[in-house]
Amino acid sequence: MKKKSTKKSELAIIKHISNIFGFPADSPVIKGIGDDCAVLRKDDKSCFLVTTDTLVEGVHFDLGWHPPFLLGRKTGAVNISDIAAMGGHPRFALLSMAFPGSAPAWLDDFLAGFYAILQQYGTLLVGGDTVKSSNDLSISVTIIGEAAENSICYRSGAVKGDLVFVSGFLGDAAAGLALCQSGLSNQGLGQWQQLFKAHLDPEPHVQLGKMLAESGLVHAMIDISDGLATDLAHICAESGTGAEIFKKDLPVSEQLTAAAGKLEKPVLDWVLKGGEDYQLLFTVSPDHEEDLYNLVIEKNKPGIFCIGKIIEDPGVFLLDSLNREEVSFQGYDHFTAAKS
Amino acid sequence: MKKKSTKKSELAIIKHISNIFGFPADSPVIKGIGDDCAVLRKDDKSCFLVTTDTLVEGVHFDLGWHPPFLLGRKTGAVNISDIAAMGGHPRFALLSMAFPGSAPAWLDDFLAGFYAILQQYGTLLVGGDTVKSSNDLSISVTIIGEAAENSICYRSGAVKGDLVFVSGFLGDAAAGLALCQSGLSNQGLGQWQQLFKAHLDPEPHVQLGKMLAESGLVHAMIDISDGLATDLAHICAESGTGAEIFKKDLPVSEQLTAAAGKLEKPVLDWVLKGGEDYQLLFTVSPDHEEDLYNLVIEKNKPGIFCIGKIIEDPGVFLLDSLNREEVSFQGYDHFTAAKS
Numbered sequence: 001m002k003k004k005s006t007k008k009s010e011l012a013i014i015k016h017i018s019n020i021f022g023f024p025a026d027s028p029v030i031k032g033i034g035d036d037c038a039v040l041r042k043d044d045k046s047c048f049l050v051t052t053d054t055l056v057e058g059v060h061f062d063l064g065w066h067p068p069f070l071l072g073r074k075t076g077a078v079n080i081s082d083i084a085a086m087g088g089h090p091r092f093a094l095l096s097m098a099f100p101g102s103a104p105a106w107l108d109d110f111l112a113g114f115y116a117i118l119q120q121y122g123t124l125l126v127g128g129d130t131v132k133s134s135n136d137l138s139i140s141v142t143i144i145g146e147a148a149e150n151s152i153c154y155r156s157g158a159v160k161g162d163l164v165f166v167s168g169f170l171g172d173a174a175a176g177l178a179l180c181q182s183g184l185s186n187q188g189l190g191q192w193q194q195l196f197k198a199h200l201d202p203e204p205h206v207q208l209g210k211m212l213a214e215s216g217l218v219h220a221m222i223d224i225s226d227g228l229a230t231d232l233a234h235i236c237a238e239s240g241t242g243a244e245i246f247k248k249d250l251p252v253s254e255q256l257t258a259a260a261g262k263l264e265k266p267v268l269d270w271v272l273k274g275g276e277d278y279q280l281l282f283t284v285s286p287d288h289e290e291d292l293y294n295l296v297i298e299k300n301k302p303g304i305f306c307i308g309k310i311i312e313d314p315g316v317f318l319l320d321s322l323n324r325e326e327v328s329f330q331g332y333d334h335f336t337a338a339k340s
Numbered sequence: 341m342k343k344k345s346t347k348k349s350e351l352a353i354i355k356h357i358s359n360i361f362g363f364p365a366d367s368p369v370i371k372g373i374g375d376d377c378a379v380l381r382k383d384d385k386s387c388f389l390v391t392t393d394t395l396v397e398g399v400h401f402d403l404g405w406h407p408p409f410l411l412g413r414k415t416g417a418v419n420i421s422d423i424a425a426m427g428g429h430p431r432f433a434l435l436s437m438a439f440p441g442s443a444p445a446w447l448d449d450f451l452a453g454f455y456a457i458l459q460q461y462g463t464l465l466v467g468g469d470t471v472k473s474s475n476d477l478s479i480s481v482t483i484i485g486e487a488a489e490n491s492i493c494y495r496s497g498a499v500k501g502d503l504v505f506v507s508g509f510l511g512d513a514a515a516g517l518a519l520c521q522s523g524l525s526n527q528g529l530g531q532w533q534q535l536f537k538a539h540l541d542p543e544p545h546v547q548l549g550k551m552l553a554e555s556g557l558v559h560a561m562i563d564i565s566d567g568l569a570t571d572l573a574h575i576c577a578e579s580g581t582g583a584e585i586f587k588k589d590l591p592v593s594e595q596l597t598a599a600a601g602k603l604e605k606p607v608l609d610w611v612l613k614g615g616e617d618y619q620l621l622f623t624v625s626p627d628h629e630e631d632l633y634n635l636v637i638e639k640n641k642p643g644i645f646c647i648g649k650i651i652e653d654p655g656v657f658l659l660d661s662l663n664r665e666e667v668s669f670q671g672y673d674h675f676t677a678a679k680s
Contacts, residue, residue, distance in 0.1 A: 029432070029466050038466035040432060040484075043383055052434040052467055052482055058474040092369070092380060094392040096480050126369050126378035127390055133476050134398040140436050140480035142392055144380075 034238065035155050036082040036222060037145065047152065049145040051082035057137040065180040068106035070200045072113025075139055078225065080121055081204035081278040083145035085223035087153045087213020089206065090123040096140040098133035121206055151213045153221035153282065158239035162219055162283035162310040165292070167205050168302060169253040170228055171267070172198035174274025178263055194255045202278045208301055209280055217292050221282040227273040227331020231281055232308075233316045236328075245308035245327075247320040272318065275332030283310055374578065375495050376422040376562060377485065387492065389485040391422035397477040405520040408446035410540045412453025415479055418565065420461055421544035421618040423485035425563035427493045427553020429546065430463040436480040438473035461546055491553045493561035493622065498579035502559050502623035502650040505632070507545050508642060509593040510568055511607070512538035514614025518603055534595045542618045548641055549620055557632050561622040567613040567671020571621055572648075573656045576668070585648035585667075587660040612658065615672030623650055 030047060031039040037049035055061055055078075061071055076093065083090045095114065118125060123143065176199030179192050205223070212218045220239055224231045228250075232243050250271050260267045284292050289306070296304055311317075316328040370387060371379040377389035395401055395418075401411055416433065423430045435454065458465060463483065516539025519532050545563075552558045560579055564571045568590075572583050590611050600607045624632050629646070636644055651657075656668040 027464060029464055032464070032466045033468055038432070038434070040466065048388075050432070050434060050467055050482075050484070052436045052480070053469050054436045054438050054471050054478075054480060056438050056471060056473045059472050092378070092390070094378070094390060094482060096392045096394045098394050098396050098476075098478055124367060124369050124372070126372045126380065127392055128373055129393050131394050131396060132399050133396045133478065135475035136438075136473050136478070138394075138438055138473065138476070138478055140392070140394060142390075142434060142482045144390070144484075 030149070031154065036085040037088070039086070039152060041149070042146065045148055047147055047149050049083050049086055049088040049147055049152075050142065051079055051145075052140065052142040053079050053082070054138055054140040062180070063106070066200060068109035069113035069116075072110040072115070073117040073201050075110075075141055076114050076117035076123070077202050077204045078276070078278065079141045079143040080117065080123065080206060081202075081223045081225070083143055084204045084206040084209035085153075085221055085280060086145075086147060087151055087209050087221065088145035088147035089210060090121050090143050090145045092126045092144040093118055093123050094127040094142040095125060096129040096131075097138070098131045099137045100133050100135055103130070104137070121204070147213065151216070153209075153213045153218050154238070155220055155222050155235050156238035158220035158235050158241050158243075158283040158310045159285070160241055160310055160312045161286060163286055163289060163306050164232065164243055164245065164281070164283050164308040164310065165304050165306050166224070166228070166251065167208055167280040167304055168277075169198075169251050169256065170224070170272075170277055170279065171256050171270030171274045172253055173202060173276040173278075174199075174270040175256045175259045176200065177276075178265060178270070179259055182263060192255060192259060194253060195259055198277065202276065204278055205280050211295070211299055211301070212280070212282060215292075215295055217284050217288045217295070219283045219285065221280060224277045224279045224281050225275055227275045228281065229272050229316060229327040230275075230329050230331030233328040235281070235283065236310075236314065236316060239310070242311045242313045242315045242317070243308055244311055244317045244319050244324075247318055249305065249307045251305040251307070272327060273331045370489070371494065376425040377428070379426070379492060381489070382486065385488055387487055387489050389423050389426055389428040389487055389492070390482065391419055391485075392480065392482040393419050393422070394478055394480040402520070403446070406540060408449035409453035409456075412450040412455070413457040413541050415450075415481055416454050416457035416463070417542050417544045418616070418618065419481045419483040420457065420463065420546060421542075421563045421565070423483055424544045424546045424549035425493075425561055425620060426485075426487060427491050427549050427558075427561065428485035428487035429550060430461050430483050430485045432466045432484040433458055433463050434467040434482040435465060436469040436471075437478070438471045439477045440473050440475055443470070444477070461544070487553065491556070493549075493553045493558050494578070495560055495562050495575050496578035497558075498560035498575050498581050498583075498623040498650045499625070500581055500650055500652045501626060503626055503629055503646050504572065504583055504585065504621070504623050504648040504650065505644050505646050506564070506568070506591065507548055507620040507644055508617075509538075509591050509596065510564070510612075510617055510619065511596050511610030511614045512593055513542060513616040513618075514539075514567075514610040515596045515599045516540065517616075518605060518610070519599055522603060532595060532599060534593060535599055538617065542616065544618055545620050551635070551639055551641070552620070552622060555632075555635055557624050557628045557635070559623045559625065561620060564617045564619045564621050565615055567615045568621065569612050569656060569667040570615075570669050570671030573668040575621070575623065576650075576654065576656060579650070582651045582653045582655045582657070583648055584651055584657045584659050584664075587658055589645065589647045591645040591647070612667060613671045
């Protein structure tokens with residue numbers, strides 16, 4: 001389903017578009033292309049966050065193993081996650097679908113799942129469009145969120161010395177995808193339940209994102225959609241920094257380790273390069289490390305993990321006791337992704 | 341490129357989605373699915389208008405004759421037209437593209453055209469997404485516009501006795517498409533320039549839409565994207581009325597008449613059922629007919645044409661001296677459209 005790549009194709013195209021389209025000085029656009037969402041001034045205090053994403057069957061999902069209800073949930077979740085990554089709350093959604101032939105039989109289940117995730121996060125479907133395609137089934141979603149202007153977290157705020165945190169296990173979604181590709185989803189959820197859920201039905205971290213943003217402790221934040229190696233490189237590129245991540249500190253689930261054994265795959269590939277975990281990745285000054293842990297404990301949130309630090313020199317490096325290897329942008333590239 | 345159909349597939353799907361997703365009483369959603377745009381409260385006085393649309397190669401456009409620069413313009417224009425149809429001003433755009441293989445060579449020209457139309461109407465590109473598709477090239481655009489809440493024109497305001505107006509010639513875009521399909525675009529623009537432009541490079545009527553909305557004279561408005569027979573039926577369905585249109589009053593260009601002769605096609609099919617003219621279609625009380633003409637003359641706008649009237653009984657009827665024929669929803673259906 002997906003091919004890892006060191007190419008920066010999607011990044012290159014987005015940068016190219018971003019360079020063509022500039023903003024006038026008096027623009028209400030606080031942030032355009034180049035973060036998880038565009039940030040548009042709403043009033044004196046608050047902003048709208050806007051994000052759009054397209055999923056194509058055979059590239060981004062496979063109905064062979066993806067139940068339509070869960071696909072509907074995931075289609076909403078991956079966009080809501082972009083709002084969460086800036087500390088906002090999702091408010092409105094637009095859904096645009098293109099399918100060949102007539103409306104598929106599973107459309108009702110898909111819509112029920114899409115509705116379920118929107119309702120779970122207080123988001124309203126306000127617009128839509130259905131068109132006929134030539135061959136592909138594709139789904140485009142736009143989500144409009146809201147946040148207080150002074151609490152929004154951008155990719156660009158990381159500072160040398162910051163600690164790098166993630167909100168949970170890495171690589172579970174990639175492992176779940178590999179299990180589905182191996183046909184193991186046909187045997188029921190069983191021992192791989194957590195991995196299947198990570199791939200089929202990921203949860204966006206809206207409450208955590210909002211709490212982190214409103215705490216004022218976070219310098220930079222992104223959600224992990226393209227894999228740690230790529231998404232941390234996005235933070236570094238936008239912040240004019242680099243980062244070191246410590247192999248021993250990467251949070252790896254027991255199920256992932258077992259699945260890697262079963263499928264004879266290297267654990268690190270999934271953890272470092274696997275996309276679609278939708279964990280939050282963020283940086284905090286070491287002076288506020290304790291405040292951060294206290295905040296997380298106080299609010300009874302799931303654990304967070306410190307996995308590295310921000311450095312001055314560019315590039316994302318993976319460190320163990322013997323090696324220091326550059327891994328920048330080695331995650332999943334939605335543009336060069338292809339059927340496997 | 342397109343197939344006329346009496347099926348209500350797209351309408352049926354949108355209504356289905358609309359029925360599933362309701363709004364709570366305290367919602368900031370003033371209008372959800374079922375008009376040209378969703379209307380979201382921004383502040384005490386103004387609203388955001390949001391619209392999204394997907395175009396698929398081979399269904400909605402053909403690069404065999406559509407120059408990429410003009411396709412870029414049109415991709416923006418058809419969405420901006422939805423904002424114009426409610427009397428708003430387009431502010432922000434998001435562009436999401438899916439293509440098989442690597443980025444196409446014509447992407448720069450396409451983006452230049454998209455930029456040109458956005459700039460022409462003061463619209464800023466704030467977000468985007470590029471992904472790989474399996475087979476199809478598809479383009480999704482979301483436009484966010486703005487309007488004063490008390491001036492927004494909906495489809496639902498038509499009243500029995502209202503006069504029905506259009507902002508210009510009907511069917512030119514369908515005639516232009518037919519000429520392109522016949523291979524005549526290869527012979528240069530020549531005598532069909534106006535028809536080719538209507539198909540390849542339509543202009544959204546932003547200023548006229550805003551002026552009409554702010555005048556307070558208009559009861560209901562829509563842009564003609566699916567053909568007069570379908571778009572007037574949308575106004576009637578949302579307003580709980582019907583309409584009669586007078587064949588002799590339909591504005592038909594000389595070039596269209598000539599093209600119909602050349603291609604041996606019936607004029608009326610293009611005029612009544614041809615989509616993508618992006619003219620504004622609106623209703624005004626007969627008491628204000630003179631005010632409307634005075635307004636249009638005063639502002640030095642292109643002509644408008646009175647083509648019919650709103651009636652109590654449901655259905656859209658075409659009248660000539662001999663017949664009264666129902667034509668509701670006989671226009672272009674983006675969902676059932678297929679390659680020809």
